[in-house]
Amino acid sequence: MTDRPLKQIHLAAHFPGVNNTTVWTDPASGSQIDFASFRHLAETAERGRFDFFFLAEGLRLREVKGRIHDLDVVGRPESITVLNALAAVTTRLGLAATVNATFNEPYELARRFASLDHLSDGRAAWNVVTSSDAFTGENFRRGGYLDRADRYTRAAEFVQLVREFWDAADGGTVRHRGPQFDVEGTLSLPRPPQGHPVVIQAGDSDEGREFAAATADVIFSRHHTLTAGQAFHADVKRRLAAYGRKPDELKIMPGVTYVLGDTQEEAVERAAEIRRAQVSPATTIGYLEQVWGVDLSGHDPDGPLPTVDPVPDSGIVKGRTTLGDPLEIAAKWRAVAEEKKLTSRELVIEVTGRQSFIGTPEAVADRIDTYVQSDAADGFILVPHLTPGGLDDFVDRVVPLLQERGVFRTEYTGTTLRDHLGLPVPGRP
Amino acid sequence: MPRQLHLSAAVDSPGHVDAGHFTALARLAERATLDFVTLDDSYAPEPRRLDALATFSRLAPVTRGLGLVPTVTTTHTEPFHTSISVNTLDWVSGGRAGWLVGVSDTEAEAKAFGRKGTAPADELWAEAADAAEVAARLWDSWEDDAEIRDTATGRFIDRDKLHYIDFEGTHFSVRGPSITPRPPQGRPVVVVAVAAADLAPDAAAGGRARVTTAARYADVVLLDAPDRATRLTAATELRLRAGESLRILARIPVALADEAATAALIGELAEGGGGVDGFHLVPADPARDLAAVADRVVPALRDLGLFRTSYGGPTLRDHLGLARPASRYALAATLSSTPAAQVPAQAPVQIPAAGNDAAAPAAAPAEVTR
Ligand SMILES: Cc1cc2nc3c(=O)[nH]c(=O)nc-3n(C[C@H](O)[C@H](O)[C@H](O)COP(=O)(O)O)c2cc1C
Numbered sequence: 001m002t003d004r005p006l007k008q009i010h011l012a013a014h015f016p017g018v019n020n021t022t023v024w025t026d027p028a029s030g031s032q033i034d035f036a037s038f039r040h041l042a043e044t045a046e047r048g049r050f051d052f053f054f055l056a057e058g059l060r061l062r063e064v065k066g067r068i069h070d071l072d073v074v075g076r077p078e079s080i081t082v083l084n085a086l087a088a089v090t091t092r093l094g095l096a097a098t099v100n101a102t103f104n105e106p107y108e109l110a111r112r113f114a115s116l117d118h119l120s121d122g123r124a125a126w127n128v129v130t131s132s133d134a135f136t137g138e139n140f141r142r143g144g145y146l147d148r149a150d151r152y153t154r155a156a157e158f159v160q161l162v163r164e165f166w167d168a169a170d171g172g173t174v175r176h177r178g179p180q181f182d183v184e185g186t187l188s189l190p191r192p193p194q195g196h197p198v199v200i201q202a203g204d205s206d207e208g209r210e211f212a213a214a215t216a217d218v219i220f221s222r223h224h225t226l227t228a229g230q231a232f233h234a235d236v237k238r239r240l241a242a243y244g245r246k247p248d249e250l251k252i253m254p255g256v257t258y259v260l261g262d263t264q265e266e267a268v269e270r271a272a273e274i275r276r277a278q279v280s281p282a283t284t285i286g287y288l289e290q291v292w293g294v295d296l297s298g299h300d301p302d303g304p305l306p307t308v309d310p311v312p313d314s315g316i317v318k319g320r321t322t323l324g325d326p327l328e329i330a331a332k333w334r335a336v337a338e339e340k341k342l343t344s345r346e347l348v349i350e351v352t353g354r355q356s357f358i359g360t361p362e363a364v365a366d367r368i369d370t371y372v373q374s375d376a377a378d379g380f381i382l383v384p385h386l387t388p389g390g391l392d393d394f395v396d397r398v399v400p401l402l403q404e405r406g407v408f409r410t411e412y413t414g415t416t417l418r419d420h421l422g423l424p425v426p427g428r429p
Numbered sequence: 430m431p432r433q434l435h436l437s438a439a440v441d442s443p444g445h446v447d448a449g450h451f452t453a454l455a456r457l458a459e460r461a462t463l464d465f466v467t468l469d470d471s472y473a474p475e476p477r478r479l480d481a482l483a484t485f486s487r488l489a490p491v492t493r494g495l496g497l498v499p500t501v502t503t504t505h506t507e508p509f510h511t512s513i514s515v516n517t518l519d520w521v522s523g524g525r526a527g528w529l530v531g532v533s534d535t536e537a538e539a540k541a542f543g544r545k546g547t548a549p550a551d552e553l554w555a556e557a558a559d560a561a562e563v564a565a566r567l568w569d570s571w572e573d574d575a576e577i578r579d580t581a582t583g584r585f586i587d588r589d590k591l592h593y594i595d596f597e598g599t600h601f602s603v604r605g606p607s608i609t610p611r612p613p614q615g616r617p618v619v620v621v622a623v624a625a626a627d628l629a630p631d632a633a634a635g636g637r638a639r640v641t642t643a644a645r646y647a648d649v650v651l652l653d654a655p656d657r658a659t660r661l662t663a664a665t666e667l668r669l670r671a672g673e674s675l676r677i678l679a680r681i682p683v684a685l686a687d688e689a690a691t692a693a694l695i696g697e698l699a700e701g702g703g704g705v706d707g708f709h710l711v712p713a714d715p716a717r718d719l720a721a722v723a724d725r726v727v728p729a730l731r732d733l734g735l736f737r738t739s740y741g742g743p744t745l746r747d748h749l750g751l752a753r754p755a756s757r758y759a760l761a762a763t764l765s766s767t768p769a770a771q772v773p774a775q776a777p778v779q780i781p782a783a784g785n786d787a788a789a790p791a792a793a794p795a796e797v798t799r
Contacts, residue, residue: 025580033610035490035521059509061591061606068588068606075576075586075610078510081517084486087448103507107472107541115480119448119487138604139509171474185541186474189446282583 009372009408010251010379010421011399012052012096013045016387019056020072021257023277023385030387032073035085037388042086044388045093048395049409051420052094052125052198053086054220054381055079059103060136062319064286065295069319071283073387080112087120094417096125096200101155103140107185109158110165114192122193122416127200127220130155130208135318152207154180159199159215166196167428194418195425213239216250217423220381224254224356229376251378251421256356257385260393264359271358274385275349284345287352290317291329301345305330305337365401372407434698434735435678435707435749437465437496438722440715443476448487450716455488457719458495461727462740464748465496467529467620467651467709472505472538482514489522496745498527498620503560504553505533505542509603512564519612524744527618527649528564530642532557550635554642559598561619561646566594568616569756570606592758614746615753621647622680625654625663644670648751651680651709660703668704676749679705684713685721695729 016022017032024032031037042053057079062069079097086095095116099109109126117124130151146154157180164174169191175184201208201216212219213236223232229252237247259274261267279287284301292306293314299306310326323329337347357364371377384390402408409420418425440454451468458466470481481499488497497518501511511528519526532553533539539547548556575590594605621643627636643650650667654660664677685691698708712718730736746753 024578024585033520035523038521039490059608060604061608068586068591070584070586070588073585075571075608077517077520077609078513081482081486081514082521084483085489085521088487088490104510105505105542105544108506111472112480112483115483118446118479119483138602140507140603141601173474181543183541183543185472185537188472188474188476188478190477280583 006405006407007372007378008422009368009402010253011048011050011408012054012094012253012379012381013041013048013050013391014054014056014255014381014383015041016073016384016390017056018058018073018076019383020283021278021383021385022073022387023274024073024387025277025280026386028386028389030389032387033075033077035082038082038086039089040388041384041391042090042093044391044395046090048391048399049412050093051379052096052123052417053083053090054096054127055082055098057098057100057127057129058319059100060139060319062317063135064289064317069286069317071280071286080116083124084116084119087116087123090123092123092412092415092420094123094125094198094420095120096127096198098127098129098202100136101128101130101158102146102151103136106158106161106181107165107183107187110162111187111189113162113197114166114169114187114189117192117194117197118189122418124192124194125198125200125218125417127202128155128159128216129202131203148205149207152211156211156215157181163196163426166192191428194416195427198417198421198423209236209239212236212250213245214243217421218251218253221252221254221377224256224377224380226371226374226376229254229371230374233375233377248422253379253381254356254377255381255383257383258357258364258394258398259355260359260361260364260397262360264363267358267360267363271355275353275355278385279345279349279352281345284348287348288344291323291326291333293326299344302343305334305344305347361397361401365398365405368398369402369405369407432701432735433737434701434730435464435676436461436698436710436727436730436736437463437467437498437678437707438710438712438715438719439469440466440719441469441478441711442715443478446477446479448484451484451488452491454715454719455492455495457716457723459492461719461723462737463495463722464707465498465525465527465618465745467498468500469529470500470531471502472533472541473535474537482518485526486518486521489518489525492522492525494525494740494743494748496525496527496618496748497522498529498618498745500529500531502531502533503557504548505538505544508560508563508601509567511560512567513607513609515564515617516568516607516609516612519614519617520609524613524746526612526614527620527745529620529622529651530557530561530646550633551638554635554638556598556600558638558642558645559596559600561642562598563594563596563601563603565616565619565646566596566757567603567605567607567609568612569754569758570594571609571611572756572759572762573611573615576610590759611756614744615755618648618745618749618751619646620649620651622651622653623663623667625652625659628663628666640667640670643667647671647675649676649678649749652677652705653680654703657703660705664704674751676707676751677705678707678709679703680709680711682711682713683718683722685718685726686714691721691725695726698726698730699733699735701735 083095168174169187173186198217200218201212202220223229259271281301293311310330468481485497485499515528570592572590577587591606596603627640
């Protein structure tokens, strides 16, 4: 660590819209849909000289017990459309949209991302996700379900084909005959300013990591502890050589939350308050039902865990990733509750905890820097818990400390997202 | 006070792919207080152009009153994506979005997607009608007050105010509800271009299907007619079929290269007419011609009391004098004292061949209680 120059940290801002960490009960919580909210967060991120602004995607509203889940923030706009609007009110910030490779077609996405790249002068990024199931498919012509292996097969050929279109832009015709796609087309616009808009991957399986190693510029990972981060970082970077790529051609950016306080105690207390707001009594029941697979609406969230046994594969929750094997999880949760004498709600708060960095601005800056310098990450995607002001304090209080340490830019040195990430403009084949 | 004209313009600029060019055009159009601008689109390899909806999203934050009506084609795009994209344009523009419905009829476009072959125009327009139906149902699928943020019960939304749309058509089915809350205008303004020839008794099947789609779904028709008499006949027929709330704008090419051309246009617009509500100007050279419209044509019309001096309200519906529609599902809920047997189990995707049907509320899809 001492024999090499300090690594520069990459930072991105995750818009705290639809998800179960956004605290909508806070009086400071604003709209998750008004453009003013997107604008505020993007302007804050740009003021903080962040690499990019990030939007997640979900193409069907989640359901619990056959009814729309009503406890978390719901309702999001279409990402690429929002990012084109944000391109008008920002000048340097990268603009990343999560878009599923299962329910779209390569020609269309190649053109939409190329358009965003032109309209933002080289700031577009595509987070390629593959999560999909028959449930989401009910909103689409394709309709059906692709199982996991097929999803990544389709995604890999999808991204390859999109890049062929970008490379051939300026009038060249792409003729592609592959197992997934048989197309012939010419994009009606010039090559994107970045050559290829930045490709991000979010997914964790072996297939997902291999796909990222082969094709992505950035990984949005969920490994945010030091040791897990280091293991993930080492594993993925090791895979790059097989594709003729160098370690710094792929940036690993875990999604993280943070809570600041003037003292460590204050930060810890605020963090606990936020967790209580994230896990309301009603949410507690929701979590338990997700594991137990049965209706627990009569259960007391302030009492002990349910005594009944979980029902595996009940399908009670739809559109949300499962937590794992229900019998195992229930056993583990019961053990923790027993040992620490926790009510159902306290238990859920304890085991679903997601806050990564809690402390004074100095402590948080120090840990972020340490993680990056010790290769647990190349940077972070910050997931604030408040819309839209959730990053204000980070930008005001933590960013200057990182800048003082010389590990984060004080001004943008380039104009494109590739410039910020230190990625070369791909040449034409 | 003389009847007020509705004026709009196309900003199509083949070859231009930079935001600055379109920003300049939008500012001119806004200076002229035009109701809206349109931007054409297709998946054809020529001409060189950007995605139209993307371009207008980029313009939304740098304009304040101008309606933004991009073409979005329905043949190769998922209706769910179209619905949420147009909805989002309405959110980012504060209620100034429209949708010029288009189809893709070329082999080149079909091959670029590689998903299906080409189809006859009547089939493409029937599919476009289904896409418009799905979009409208998805826009309605969140009632206006669905977001409740009720801390007492911990509920962010009232799930009873979100609705499955359960659309089943020939080409696709969509379950719903939307992932995007109801747009500011309730429904963005739907625009369809129609030629007078499409309304003629001997019109081709494709033209007839286009008219059927327009009569059922359009708020605004852009009408191509070769002369005043034809325009009047076509507009009368359209109103008969679509109802009086339809806005009809005659599409006229303009090339304002000199004072004479500008004066002639002022004369034509001031004369108005042929049964239409106003005009959709199609400039030969958008930068030059829109400057002439903003600096010469519109001031002259204002002097004659024929055109507004500022935007009256913030939304495109305001400019066009169109009411904000209520969600059909909210309506269905207020009418729910109606015995269930009277409500069709599945909203029929019927497109009446003729008749004054546009004002009638759409049939309420069956509410799914699960
Ligand atoms: C940090 C992270 C963020 C993700 N965000 C999204 C998202 O916004 N939308 C989505 O559909 N899937 C999202 N996914 C799901 C992944 O795209 C992927 O489909 C899923 O993790 C299954 O793939 P895997 O088995 O490789 O993990 C995300 C995954 C991770 C790890």
